[in-house]
Amino acid sequence: MYGLCLNPVLLMTSSPAEREIMPYDVVVVGAGPSGLACALRLKQLDPERMVAVIEKSAEIGAHILSGAVIEPQPLDELLPGWREQPPPVCVPVEKDQLFFMTRAKRIRVPTPPQQNNHGNFIVSLGAMCQWLADKAEAAGVDIFPGYSASDLAWNADGSVAGVIIGDMGINRDGEPKDSYVQGIEIHAPVTVMAEGCRGHLSKQLIRKFALDADSDPQTYGIGIKELWQLAPGKGQAGLVQHSIGWPLDPDIYGGSFIYHLDKDRVAIGFVLGLDYADPEFSPFEAFQQFKHHPSVRPLLEGGEIISSGARAVVEGGIQSLPRVEMPGAILIGDGAGLLNVPKIKGTHQALRSGMEAAEHLVAKGSAEGFDKRLRDSAVAHELHKVRNIRPGFHKGMWRGLLTAAIETVTAGKLPRTLKNHADHEQMQQATEYDAPDRAWQERDLPPRDRLASVYFAATAHDEDQPVHLQILDPDVCTTRCVAEYNNPCTQFCPASVYEMVEDENGLRLQINAANCVHCKTCDIKDPYQVINWVTPEGGSGPNYQNL
Amino acid sequence: MKILVGIKRVVDYNVRIRVRPDGRGVETDGVKMSINPFDEIAIEEALRIRESGKADEVIVVSIGGDECQQQLRTALAMGADRAIQVNSSEALQPLSLARALLKVAQSESADLVILGKQAIDDDNSQTGQMMAALWGRPQATFASRVELDGTTARVTREVDAGLETIEVELPAVITVDLRLNQPRFVKLPDIMKAKRKPLDRTELGDLDIGADAPLSVSDFAPPPARGGGIKVDDAAALVAELKQRGLV
Structure with missing residues (x-):
């Protein structure tokens, strides 16, 4: 319905000459841990440097979602003394537990060394980013929440000149409303792309500069999380629990996390690889089933949900790491793909890559050489060591656990590197795939369904704006996809954005764009790669509280 | 002519409100x-009006x-000329607010x-009216159209019976309703300009408004x-169910 050719935002940005331009020394896209660490470090090293950070969420931290257990060492380097004034949600890990789940039982198994969290902290990454943003602003960084970097600005020599801020006040048909405000351009000698997993501008840059020519396809997972206020006395602050096994089929990579914060609050969530084969599989439903396991359900009973959300995560590791520099721009954090899968952690990598980027820019003044610097750094070494663990699970959980054990014992020194595959190519056709009996049950804990979950994400988009989920070829949905895959977008989207509707004009895809929580799963998992996620009007999207 | 606009920092309208576990207010953390x-x-x-x-x-x-100050900076970025923060650690009641604003x-x-x-947040709808009374000046409440x-x-007012248009002499207090206008988007460069606009800070105590909280x-x-x-399976079952519960 809204094909690429009809997209007004793209058409309008074709006349960039009239836009106001604000010059900076460095512009950072995305106020997550990598972008904020980069901006803050730049100011620490060179207070004169003008640094801008653009963030699409209405408030810093409102679009970010993570477990999150973090390794504190990069924070010690970035902000010595931070432990005296920690972020608002910051609980030292007291105890680690790993379980193997069956339908009826959970069995305690030894915690692998990568998941030893002694000395780590449970945080809300959203709250931590707000805290970091305050420090960066105090250091003189200009942070602009509520503005989306909707497109790239180019120099005549083909290098990246900066970003174009999305126009505001455009109606659903692409025409300016009374409230129309043209977005400006922010130019800088270096643009730092810190958009997080599957950033829509980073995706364009990777394609344009063929940054992934020498790397494996990137692979992803989806993380779904809820923050609960438990009944009084049920929380055990500092307890960190993970599980593998049920409710996932053995050929799906993933597991759960339950992190006990203070004040009887727990973060509970599920992360699973997006290379699963079943087109009718629902990650959201798997997570909800997990909550109803007899060992989990009693924890939540009598409590209430505070906030919920979802976000894709990168899992490709070093094999899938694209070249992270190009003329005029660099990639950092999960936008580059630095998450350490066996540790289930990316924040320390994001912070460190941001600091590396800042140090590089102050030393060299340009993007050139950053790829080598990052690959020679602790960030890449850490990924190299664990490179075979995630792809080891391509042949199922048991083979994966065996590979993980071997790779852990040998510390990644075996002279082999397993390949990654593209997630959207792993889906099997609906008629070919024979789903196992998962024995999933009726549920009664909230949220009842995905729409109820969206309510807890407090997501908000002005309905009168162009649909920000572009279907490049809408005919595919109603012809090939419905026949071959039974429209998996209606299943994998955790926010019920996609619906197949039959009306007088026949079958069509209805896009409930206002529900979108900006997780990017559709952009990744759609088997035909016809869904293109672009930024909606600045300030739209979820309003996560302490996720 | 000078226009004074009072603004309040509140929980955003998109946020789902929750009562704090201790029952002493709503969660703002x-x-x-x-x-x-x-x-x-x-x-x-x-x-x-200024434009x-x-x-x-x-x-x-x-x-x-x-x-x-965060909200005051937003107002400055929208285009206000300067801002005043009356510093108060406590949330005030409408009467005290009216006195301080006056x-x-x-x-x-x-x-x-x-x-x-x-x-x-509190839906009181009292401050403007009290302020006008204390000031001894006219009030025009629930405005959906303002012409100076x-x-x-x-001022055209939205009242239960429809629209009522009144004339008030200035100085006066006008309180505004939803349909008066649609607030503008802030342009990004204006955020930078707002950082250089004056924001004065006064202590509530210095205004000498008394401390009674009725x-x-x-x-x-x-x-x-x-x-x-x-x-229910059909309309008959629905009617039966409603009857059984004494609702029809």
């Missing part, structure tokens, strides 16, 4: 805070802790005070949770 939407409309109206050449200056004032209006010699018709003509304001809050409770629904 980690919650997005914004300018009260009606106050945003008040700012927009003041800016439009039409009928006012020279728009001053925004907020009463609260330093965190409300002190500011008088010291600034404001010709027009524009306020939101109510704040979305020299020393008078012609209201006391006894309890906060969420609305009762809705029970689950049932599905």
Whole structure:
């Protein structure tokens, strides 16, 4: 319905000459841990440097979602003394537990060394980013929440000149409303792309500069999380629990996390690889089933949900790491793909890559050489060591656990590197795939369904704006996809954005764009790669509280 | 002519409100805070009046802790000329707010005070009316249209029976309703300009408004949770079910 050719935002940005331009020394896209660490470090090293950070969420931290257990060492380097004034949600890990789940039982198994969290902290990454943003602003960084970097600005020599801020006040048909405000351009000698997993501008840059020519396809997972206020006395602050096994089929990579914060609050969530084969599989439903396991359900009973959300995560590791520099721009954090899968952690990598980027820019003044610097750094070494663990699970959980054990014992020194595959190519056709009996049950804990979950994400988009989920070829949905895959977008989207509707004009895809929580799963998992996620009007999207 | 606009920092309207576990108020920890939407409309109206050449200056004032400077900066980025924070660590009741706003209006010699018709957190809808009474000046509440003509304001009010148009002599207090205007988006460069605009900070104690608080809050409770629904097969079953529950 809204094909690429009809997209007004793209058409309008074709006349960039009239836009106001604000010059900076460095512009950072995305106020997550990598972008904020980069901006803050730049100011620490060179207070004169003008640094801008653009963030699409209405408030810093409102679009970010993570477990999150973090390794504190990069924070010690970035902000010595931070432990005296920690972020608002910051609980030292007291105890680690790993379980193997069956339908009826959970069995305690030894915690692998990568998941030893002694000395780590449970945080809300959203709250931590707000805290970091305050420090960066105090250091003189200009942070602009509520503005989306909707497109790239180019120099005549083909290098990246900066970003174009999305126009505001455009109606659903692409025409300016009374409230129309043209977005400006922010130019800088270096643009730092810190958009997080599957950033829509980073995706364009990777394609344009063929940054992934020498790397494996990137692979992803989806993380779904809820923050609960438990009944009084049920929380055990500092307890960190993970599980593998049920409710996932053995050929799906993933597991759960339950992190006990203070004040009887727990973060509970599920992360699973997006290379699963079943087109009718629902990650959201798997997570909800997990909550109803007899060992989990009693924890939540009598409590209430505070906030919920979802976000894709990168899992490709070093094999899938694209070249992270190009003329005029660099990639950092999960936008580059630095998450350490066996540790289930990316924040320390994001912070460190941001600091590396800042140090590089102050030393060299340009993007050139950053790829080598990052690959020679602790960030890449850490990924190299664990490179075979995630792809080891391509042949199922048991083979994966065996590979993980071997790779852990040998510390990644075996002279082999397993390949990654593209997630959207792993889906099997609906008629070919024979789903196992998962024995999933009726549920009664909230949220009842995905729409109820969206309510807890407090997501908000002005309905009168162009649909920000572009279907490049809408005919595919109603012809090939419905026949071959039974429209998996209606299943994998955790926010019920996609619906197949039959009306007088026949079958069509209805896009409930206002529900979108900006997780990017559709952009990744759609088997035909016809869904293109672009930024909606600045300030739209979820309003996560302490996720 | 000077216009004074009062704004309040409140929990954003998109946020799901939760009562704090201790039952002493609503949760604001980690919650997005914004300018009260009606106050945003008040700012927009003041800016439009100034842009039409009928006012020279728009001053925004907020009463609260330093965190409300964030909302004042937003108002400055929208286009207000300067801002005043009346520093107060405690949340004030409407009567005290009215007294404090009056002190500011008088010291600034404001010709027009524009306020939101109510704040979305306590829904009191009292401050503007009390302020006008204390000031001994006219009030025009729930405005959906405002026209200034020299020393008078012609205000269309949204009332239960429809629209009522009244004329008030300035200085006056106008409180604004939802349909008056649609507040503008802030242009990004204006955020930078707003950082250089003056934001003065006064202590509430220095305004000498007294400390009486006639209201006391006894309890906060969420609305009762809705029970689950049932599905019925047809209209007859629905009627039977309603009858059984004594609802028809």
